[in-house]
Amino acid sequence: MKNKNDRLQTIRQVVIECKIGSQEELLKELLHRGYTVTQATLSRDLKRLKITKTLDNTGEYRYRLTDLSFISEKSENNAKALGANSLEFSGPLAVMKTRSGYAGAIAAEIDQHAGEAVLGTIAGDDTILIIPREGFSRVEITNILSNLIENLS
Amino acid sequence: MKNKNDRLQTIRQVVIECKIGSQEELLKELLHRGYTVTQATLSRDLKRLKITKTLDNTGEYRYRLTDLSFISEKSENNAKALGANSLEFSGPLAVMKTRSGYAGAIAAEIDQHAGEAVLGTIAGDDTILIIPREGFSRVEITNILSNLIENLS
DNA sequence: ATAACGATTGCAAGTTTATACAAAAATGAA
């Protein structure tokens, strides 16, 4: 529990779980978990992790992840086992083809794990329509989905 | 071009169009467009607009809108009454999220009552894709749907 | 082992952002 990667992982976790409003707060939370660092390091860590200070609905500042690909790094992920055949874009939309009958299951995984990058999905039998949130590029969507599902190019 | 609302609107525009990396930069850009304000005011404006400093793909800081939907809180609340959780737009399309299993029922209501503003809907389990007719703005669609959902409950 | 090189970190200084407070402007009621 002392190397950089562990610390980064812990920061992610803390930011997701706690309402962190400043780097000082985060620093205390980390200290509490056995990591001794300076605020300067946290500034750099947060930059690496693309965690930024945002505004929640109550108008208060709160640190949040901007890059959602972290989700796929979470220990176990069913979607990876499920596989998918292709992913293509048309205008703002993405269409994923899956093995016959698998669309529903994979769509459910996407809904659950793709986070705010995806507004929603609609699944047929072997086709999933994915509606990305505005502001997310094709590359970003592809990255998020491909992290989620192994077999994508 | 001198009141607060105009300024806020302009700030939004500038942030979307230019790569703004600090409030000082934004200040200059606004000055350039005829608004004389101090950094303190900008800090407050950005808070109101929920525009925050984020990280772009190149790892540089950039101000961005946090709230990607322009949905009024009213319609969001109305939607919630029925079991719909949110309504957001992506390009010409609208996506409504509902409680699990409710999408079909709500989509049917929309088809039946939304009139000419909506070409059609496609429902998954908890997601409805709504295709507006060309020429209808997001605000119009939002109003129509929120009225509709209000009447349903 | 040790030299060389890259990565990581703390320190301190610099930059940027948030806010307390008071003044000014807008709003409203009588």
Place this chain on the structure above:
DNA sequence: TTCATTTTTGTATAAACTTGCAATCGTTAT
């Protein structure tokens, strides 16, 4: 209008964040 009340803004300052630099830590090659 005039007074009271709320909203908006600037000033000044505090708080929060970023970064250059040098020291340290880790690797790898010799």
